Amino acid sequence: MSALATEPMTSPPSGGSSSGSAFLYRHPRLRLTGLLTAPMLWLGVLYLGSLAIMLVAAFWSTDEFTGQLIKQPTLKNFHTLLTGQVYWVVALRTLGIAVAVTVIDMILAVPIAFTAAKVVKSRGLRYALVIAVTMPLWAGYLVKGYAMETMFINNGVIDWMLAPLGLKGPGLGIPATIFSLAYLWLPYMILPIYAGLERLPDSLIEASSDLGASAGKTFRGVILPMIVPSLIAGSIFTFSLTLGDYIMVKIVGGTTQMFANIIYDNVGVANNLPLAAAAAVFPITVIVIYLLAVRRSGALDNL
């Protein structure tokens, strides 16, 4: 802990303040310690400590008969996961779903973010549009899950809408899962792109079109490169949230399993915390690798 940036260059307070106040005034580091102690106990000890215990637990095992934890280090869990074909299938399927969700959200988010940031002229309307895409974030995960079920279920709303065309919806399964997750995470993609576009000066876009570039060329050559950090920031959310989701797939996925279901079922039904902890290493690794890979892009400042 070192120097302070924003210290006023004055003498200590005199009249009217208590001695404790004056003491604190003269000891900024003590103030800083006072501010940080409790939060660091919570996040540094409780939270990081919990993550550490989970990683240690990945090397434990359970007694097959009693279900008791055996706290002796073993690589058994990782061996089980790496040699089980089903785990690879589910892991690859989950990655595929995460990529699909991310791409769909990018395609939907860019036009609406662009409209909000650059097309709408009135400030009030722009604000209303941003609120309109943000509000559903807080509408409740399960409310939206239930809404998606009513859309995709057999004889549900999608079947009803397609019936006049003689078509039927995809029903419950992987497509419904992809669509529902894209629906859930869309605001996480729109908002960083909106923020990125808001920072992009109009003059750059105008200069490009003044110099004769078509709208498509301006988009590819000027706008897209400038919002790459925003796209990456959004994709961190869509990717991370998809890797951790096991509920939506239960509601709209039919019998489909995602990777988080493996983790969840091992804590709950199978009562095998060590195997679940070992399985949790997979999404953590994917996300950490992703974060490290995109660190240089400046995307993390957009989070």
Place this chain on the structure above:
Amino acid sequence: MNLSKSARWGLTAITGIVLVFIYFPLLVVLINSFNASKVFSWPPTSWTTQWWSKAATNEGVRSALLTSVKAGIGATLIAIVLGSMVAFAVARYDFFGRDSISFLVILPIALPGIITGIALNASFSTVLVPLGISFGLFTVILGHATFCIVVVFNNVVARLRRTGSSLEEAAMDLGAGPFQTFRDVTFPAVRSALVAGALLAFALSFDEIVVTSFTAGPGVETLPQWIFNNLFRPNQGPIINAVAAALLIAFIAPVYLAMRMSDGPSRVVQVGAEP
């Protein structure tokens, strides 16, 4: 910005379609809560308000609602205290490891909920349970507070950065001590951001299910858990639909208020509501 007429039209049309895409399914839930049919059917052919009254008097719904409110209040109070403390430290002091602390605050929500859930489950069962503290409402509050801190932090730190420290310096130059400066200058400046953060932290806790399911003891059921547990039971559909519709309506006012009070809507959700 100058755009061709067709581009402007195209973008407006796409925006309209995406908005319909976002709101149509929610509208279906609202409409269907008045559907008289006992099993799911669309479109509704006859109407009733009985599912709303049945939901309102349902024992399971009421006790789950109470549990959720308790958990939300507990987690929000902790988040207000810890979140604003970190926000002050990060916005007003320059120290070694400051960036790591911002990162640490965001981590519980940047990692998937299932990771936070399983980590807390592992540590509670190896540390708290041997100490005689079993899984229950208390452990749910511990879990929720962990990821609610970031919402309060985000709102307060944004406000502190925006207002700068010159007013505080002026107060101190004029002889106010740290406590008086905080009471008369800093606190009034961050008050609305704090309220916004608290509302959103409560909303986040109220909606959470993943961390909850890993940290709740037997007999502790929050409202989202009640919905999830009943989703796969027969004959509960219409009541779930009414509860979902009620939640949709109940959420609008506080979240809208929170957005108006914070420093712009995009700020609020930069780290948003992870389930």
